[in-house]
Every structure is written in structure tokens, then in C-alpha cells.
Amino acid sequence: MHLDSKDLLASILVDVAAIKQLGLGQWDLLIRQARSAELLGRLYVLLEERELLSHVPEAALRHLSAGSRVTSRHAELISYEVGQIHKVLWQLGIPIIILKGAAYVLSDQPSAAGRMFSDIDILVPKGDLARVEKALARNGWISTHLDDYDQQYYRKWMHELPPLKHARRRTVLDVHHAILPETARLHPSPQKMLATSVAVPGFEDLYTLCPEDMVLHSTTHLFHDGELEHGLRDLVDIDALLCHFSSDTAFWKRIVERASELDLVRPLFYALHYASRILQTPVPQEVIAQVEKIGGPNQLTLNIMDWLFMRGLRPDHISCSDSFTGMARWMLYVRSHYLRMPAHLLIPHLFYKAFITPLNERKAEKLAVERPTIERLLAQAKTGQ
Amino acid sequence: MKVSEYSPEEFIRQVRRDGVLLHIGPFSVRVRSSLEDVAAGIHLHYEDYVVSDQEFADFHVTVEPSRGFRKWFHPQVNFIFDGYTPFKPLPRDQAFAMFEWGLNWCISSFAQDYFLLHAAVVEKNGFAAVLPAPPGAGKSTLCAGLVSRGWRLLSDELTLIPVNEPRQVIPVPRPISLKNASIDVMRDFAPGAVIGPIVRDTTKGTVAHMRAPAESVLRGCETARLKWIVFPQYKPASPTILAPRPKTRSFMEIATQSFNFSILGETGFGILKQVISDCDCCDFIYSDLDEAIATFDSLADGQQDICAA
Numbered sequence: 238m239h240l241d242s243k244d245l246l247a248s249i250l251v252d253v254a255a256i257k258q259l260g261l262g263q264w265d266l267l268i269r270q271a272r273s274a275e276l277l278g279r280l281y282v283l284l285e286e287r288e289l290l291s292h293v294p295e296a297a298l299r300h301l302s303a304g305s306r307v308t309s310r311h312a313e314l315i316s317y318e319v320g321q322i323h324k325v326l327w328q329l330g331i332p333i334i335i336l337k338g339a340a341y342v343l344s345d346q347p348s349a350a351g352r353m354f355s356d357i358d359i360l361v362p363k364g365d366l367a368r369v370e371k372a373l374a375r376n377g378w379i380s381t382h383l384d385d386y387d388q389q390y391y392r393k394w395m396h397e398l399p400p401l402k403h404a405r406r407r408t409v410l411d412v413h414h415a416i417l418p419e420t421a422r423l424h425p426s427p428q429k430m431l432a433t434s435v436a437v438p439g440f441e442d443l444y445t446l447c448p449e450d451m452v453l454h455s456t457t458h459l460f461h462d463g464e465l466e467h468g469l470r471d472l473v474d475i476d477a478l479l480c481h482f483s484s485d486t487a488f489w490k491r492i493v494e495r496a497s498e499l500d501l502v503r504p505l506f507y508a509l510h511y512a513s514r515i516l517q518t519p520v521p522q523e524v525i526a527q528v529e530k531i532g533g534p535n536q537l538t539l540n541i542m543d544w545l546f547m548r549g550l551r552p553d554h555i556s557c558s559d560s561f562t563g564m565a566r567w568m569l570y571v572r573s574h575y576l577r578m579p580a581h582l583l584i585p586h587l588f589y590k591a592f593i594t595p596l597n598e599r600k601a602e603k604l605a606v607e608r609p610t611i612e613r614l615l616a617q618a619k620t621g622q
Numbered sequence: 623m624k625v626s627e628y629s630p631e632e633f634i635r636q637v638r639r640d641g642v643l644l645h646i647g648p649f650s651v652r653v654r655s656s657l658e659d660v661a662a663g664i665h666l667h668y669e670d671y672v673v674s675d676q677e678f679a680d681f682h683v684t685v686e687p688s689r690g691f692r693k694w695f696h697p698q699v700n701f702i703f704d705g706y707t708p709f710k711p712l713p714r715d716q717a718f719a720m721f722e723w724g725l726n727w728c729i730s731s732f733a734q735d736y737f738l739l740h741a742a743v744v745e746k747n748g749f750a751a752v753l754p755a756p757p758g759a760g761k762s763t764l765c766a767g768l769v770s771r772g773w774r775l776l777s778d779e780l781t782l783i784p785v786n787e788p789r790q791v792i793p794v795p796r797p798i799s800l801k802n803a804s805i806d807v808m809r810d811f812a813p814g815a816v817i818g819p820i821v822r823d824t825t826k827g828t829v830a831h832m833r834a835p836a837e838s839v840l841r842g843c844e845t846a847r848l849k850w851i852v853f854p855q856y857k858p859a860s861p862t863i864l865a866p867r868p869k870t871r872s873f874m875e876i877a878t879q880s881f882n883f884s885i886l887g888e889t890g891f892g893i894l895k896q897v898i899s900d901c902d903c904c905d906f907i908y909s910d911l912d913e914a915i916a917t918f919d920s921l922a923d924g925q926q927d928i929c930a931a
Contacts, residue, residue, distance in 0.1 A: 261678045262678070264678055265678040265679060269682065272704075273705070273706070296680070297678065299680075300680070303733065304734075306735070306885065306886065307734060307885060309887075310884075310885050310886070310887050554704070555705050
């Protein structure tokens with residue numbers, strides 16, 4: 238079967254039955270692309286659902302089932318971790334919204350199946366941020382990014398605390414107070430999202446976003462993000478969410494209205510545009526046209542975005558790259574910062590990250606090596622040195 | 623085709639150009655490197671292993687010099703797994719060792735259809751003895767000694783127990799990593815063994831690799847039945863002591879020494895329970911390698927049952 242190897246994984250995600258025609262060399266590439274895109278577990282689930290596992294060569298199947306073991310375990314751990322977070326925070330009597338992957342698990346979404354999770358994201362009211370942080374700190378969640386600059390970056394400009402890491406379990410928790418930074422150009426209201434959120438059964442004060450907001454959050458996150466190594470995975474999430482929610486025919490009308498209300502039309506357009514192009518998500522043509530009319534880019538911008546995103550949304554694997562992919566990824570990284578911060582903040586920030594941060598890191602590494610450890614001091618004392 | 627059928631020069635050229643696909647135990651590894659000593663190290667240590675032109679490889683790895691000024695100033699090398707660099711660079715002379723450590727990382731990170739232990743495992747008469755130990759306990763020396771005296775090497779570092787068959791161990795015979803004093807010990811103990819170049823100043827001290835015995839490689843598809851779990855500890859001038867170890871403590875220690883006990887979740891717990899139930903668990907203290915091997919031989923011959931709890 239002739240498939241452009243750059244789009245091998247995407248083609249199989251669109252037409253899973255096509256695996257029957259793959260040669261061993263193509264399986265080799267498919268597994269590698271899926272691994273780098275963190276979609277091995279997902280691919281396994283899709284093959285299992287369509288009863289195609291018997292058509293997978295043994296050598297490839299081992300990797301798929303290994304990937305599936307990891308993602309099943311992740312899903313278990315996510316549920317446990319959400320429980321732990323809830324145990325700590327419910328006494329504060331504030332609404333906590335679970336976002337992204339963990340929300341898919343809690344609300345039993347098809348997008349949760351076979352998914353890798355790297356951390357948990359929650360949204361809390363801005364006014365309660367200090368109490369939340371204190372309660373978490375008392376229960377073992379420690380701030381990362383201890384560099385003063387980074388702490389200021391997150392707290393002053395971004396929409397979240399610096400990531401918290403649990404001291405014992407090493408799990409990562411991102412606490413947001415909005416879905417976009419205050420310095421960003423778009424301003425979706427977290428209060429509006431809270432007003433329509435859906436309670437999680439069995440957990441007091443725990444919510445997930447309503448379907449339209451769940452999609453809009455995912456689209457905004459993907460098309461505002463600079464690091465697109467998981468771009469295809471996020472697009473797969475969006476495709477799964479859209480397919481699931483659009484079984485309710487009124488969903489399309491609601492999401493277009495909600496996107497306008499929350500000032501998130503542009504990222505929604507990109508999501509619908511690229512999901513239908515890359516994954517052939519069945520989005521009605523008139524919906525895309527309507528969204529484009531309300532807040533889509535002009536033709537030149539769209540051409541540029543196509544040049545960038547059709548490369549950036551591929552797996553970060555050598556078989557998916559051409560000579561411009563590196564440049565495209567770098568430009569998307571700069572774009573994401575441009576979307577997050579105005580130029581007068583952005584330029585000093587990029588300068589700092591490019592030059593000052595590596596110097597500080599090297600200094601810290603040197604200090605760590607020179608600082609005497611307890612063992613060394615005890616050994617010195619013993620030998621009388 | 624075997625690695626030994628290439629001349630060293632041909633092999634170096636091939637590894638530099640397209641890489642070679644090595645079959646190591648249940649895994650296929652495509653390795654490429656522009657570095658002569660990596661290719662030469664593989665040619666030396668993997669001479670009995672099969673090379674093929676199979677199009678599917680479990681792991682695609684490269685060992686390459688760092689770019690930029692690090693190419694000439696205190697040169698460094700990187701281990702790259704399919705475009706991803708999991709480690710910080712190491713000094714240039716550790717290139718072959720880095721290939722070995724990198725391969726350990728590949729197996730312990732991705733082979734999740736096995737219960738993976740940080741332990742050596744050897745076999746005699748169809749039965750496997752697993753030797754779990756933290757670094758410095760003398761497990762590699764003991765392992766190298768045993769396989770120089772008739773025991774088969776399944777692995778010196780990674781014990782693979784299939785998730786669906788927890789009574790078995792899968793061989794992944796590879797060069798045995800020797801450290802510091804044990805390099806000279808093995809030179810004396812097994813003068814016929816092939817030991818590669820010595821590399822100093824690694825994070826583990828001075829390191830060299832001993833080639834796996836040819837028979838261990840040839841029998842690399844033969845599984846073994848789990849029978850003993852022996853926790854070794856080298857203690858200078860100590861008599862040889864083999865004593866039963868409570869299964870509860872053995873369980874906890876193995877769980878700690880496992881790479882993926884946590885990932886396997888409840889399945890992992892069930893597997894470990896089965897393994898501990900099936901095996902005789904003991905502590906083993908030794909200082910004399912000949913005596914140590916004699917003890918193991920008597921275990922294998924069924925003459926000694928002191929290990930049974």
C-alpha cells in the first residue's frame with residue numbers, strides 16, 4: 238500500500254482497517270510514530286474495538302500491548318490522584334473544575350481510552366488561589382520552577398501557578414485560575430465556564446466543563462500552545478470529543494454560540510479546519526464556514542498557518558519531518574509566546590530564557606557538585622582529613 | 623548471518639552506513655554509529671549473535687558524538703533512541719559502555735509485557751537462579767563466575783519474566799558488565815574469557831565488559847523455569863553462607879528492585895506473588911568464588927535444599 242510515510246500514523250487513525258495492507262517496514266514506522274506521538278495505547282484501543290488485533294504482526298503487537306498496559310495504568314492512577322486532590326481541597330468549600338485528560342476519565346469520554354496522561358489540571362477561582370496553594374503545600378505538593386524569575390512569570394503573567402509536584406508520589410498538578418493568561422489577547426471568562434460546569438457524581442464541589450467548553454478548552458490549548466510535540470494527540474482528543482458530542486444535533490449550534498460568547502472563535506476554527514483535514518472529523522461544512530465568517534483568519538494568514546500547522550501537527554519523528562519542520566516548530570513556539578504576552582513583555586522574556594536561564598542552571602549544577610554531602614563529610618571525619 | 627561473518631572493517635563500515643539489525647534475546651535492535659569503537663565493541667562482544675535484514679526493529683538506537691565545540695574539546699557522546707536523547711552526554715571513551723547502558727534503558731522502559739527485575743539470572747539443568755542485588759553487592763562478579771563454570775547466562779542485569787507465564791524467565795544474553803576489582807578477579811578466574819577495553823572514571827568507577835559465553839548466546843531462545851531467588855552479598859574474608867530468607871522480605875525487596883512493578887499494578891502484584899510462591903528464597907554471603915559456585919552447583923544438583931523456606 239502506498240502511503241506517504243510522513244502521514245502514516247494519521248492515515249491509519251482515519252482508516253484503521255488499512256493496517257491489513259501494511260508491510261513489516263511500514264509497521265516499524267507506524268509503531269515509532271505512534272510512540273513519539275504518545276498514541277500507542279490509543280492505536281491499540283482502536284484496533285481492539287474493531288477486532289483487528291489478529292491482523293497485527295507479533296513483533297508490532299508486543300509494542301502496542303506494552304503501550305496499552307501503560308495507558309491503562311495511567312487511567313487508574315489519574316482516578317486515584319483526583320481522589321487525593323479532592324480529599325485535600327473539598328474542605329475549602331470552593332468549586333474545583335477538573336480539566337483536560339483527567340476530566341475525560343471522570344466523565345467517561347471515549348477520548349480517555351488509551352490516552353497517556355502527564356499531569357492533572359484544575360481550575361479554581363482566582364480569589365481562592367492562595368488558600369488552595371496552602372492546603373496543597375500542607376499535604377505534600379511542592380512548587381517546582383523555584384527560580385525567582387519563573388515564579389514571577391507564572392504568578393504575575395500566566396494563568397496558573399508554577400506546576401506543583403507531590404513530594405512522595407511525584408505526580409504533577411497544574412492549578413489554573415483561567416484558561417488563558419491575563420496577558421493574552423483573548424479573554425474567555427472563567428466565571429462563565431464555572432456557571433455551566435457539570436458536577437462530577439460522587440465528589441462534592443468537583444466539576445468538569447460542559448461539552449462545548451470542554452472542546453473549546455482543548456482547541457484553545459492546542460492552538461495557543463508552543464510545544465506541539467503532542468499536537469496530534471491533542472487533535473485526536475478533539476476529534477473524539479467532537480464525534481461524541483455531535484451525536485446531539487444541537488451541539489454544533491451551541492458550540493458556535495459559546496465560542497463567540499467566550500471570545501474563542503479563532504482557535505475553534507483552526508481545530509475544525511485541521512481536524513477535518515488531518516483526521517477527517519465529520520464537521521458539517523456549513524459549521525466551518527460559519528465559524529470562519531465570524532472570526533476566521535484572512536486567506537494569507539490561513540496559508541501561513543497551514544504551512545506551519547500541517548508540519549507542527551505531525552508526530553515529532555524523523556519520518557514525519559521535512560527540511561522546514563524544525564523552522565515551523567520554532568515559529569509556532571514564538572507564535573505561542575506572542576499570543577500569551579504583548580511584545581514589550583515577550584522580548585525581555587525570550588532574552589532571559591535564552592541567555593540568563595542556562596547560565597543560572599549551570600551555576601546551580603556546579604554548586605550542587607561542590608556542596609559537600611553528608612556522606613563525604615562523615616567519611617572525612619572518619620579518616621581525619 | 624552472524625556478526626562474526628563480517629570482518630571488523632566491513633562491520634564498522636556497515637554500522638556507520640545503514641546500521642545493523644542485531645537479534646538479542648527476544649529483541650531486535652537496529653544500531654547505527656559513526657564511532658569506530660562502538661562498532662568494534664559490538665563486533666567483539668556480539669560475534670555469535672544473528673544479524674538480519676528484517677524490516678522491523680524493536681529499538682532504533684544511535685551512539686553519536688556531541689555536536690559543536692564538544693566534538694573536539696573534552697569530546698562527548700550521546701545515546702539516541704529513535705531521535706530522542708534520554709541521557710546527558712558521556713565522555714567519548716565511554717561510547718561502547720553507553721551503548722550497553724542505553725540498551726538496558728530501552729528494555730526497562732519499553733518491554734512492558736515482561737515483569738522486569740534488576741537482577742542477574744543464570745540457569746542450570748533447566749532451572750533458573752535469580753540474583754537480585756543493589757550495585758556493589760557482587761552480583762555481576764558472581765554471575766560472571768557462574769557462567770564461566772557451566773551455568774548458562776540469561777542476563778547479568780535484567781531479568782525478564784513474561785506477564786502471561788510467570789514461571790519462566792526469558793534469556794537476554796548480553797556482555798556482562800564488570801566493575802573495578804572484579805575485572806582483575808575475572809581475568810584470573812577465567813583466563814579464557816574475552817574482556818573488552820577498560821574504561822575509567824565512569825559513574826560506576828572503572829568498567830569493562832566480558833563477552834557472554836557462546837553457548838549462552840546459541841541457546842538464547844531457551845527459556846528456563848524459575849526455581850531460586852538468591853540475594854547475594856560479597857563480604858571480604860567471609861565464609862560461604864546460604865540461608866533461607868523470609869518470603870515476605872523477599873517480596874518487598876524484589877518489588878523495590880523491579881523496574882515496572884508499579885506500572886503493572888495489580889497484575890504485577892499477582893505475578894510477584896506467584897514468583898515468590900514458586901521459588902526458594904535465600905540470602906547468600908560469600909568471599910571465595912570457587913566455594914560460591916560449588917554451593918550453587920549443589921543447589922542445582924538437588925543435593926542442597928537449605929534454601930527451602
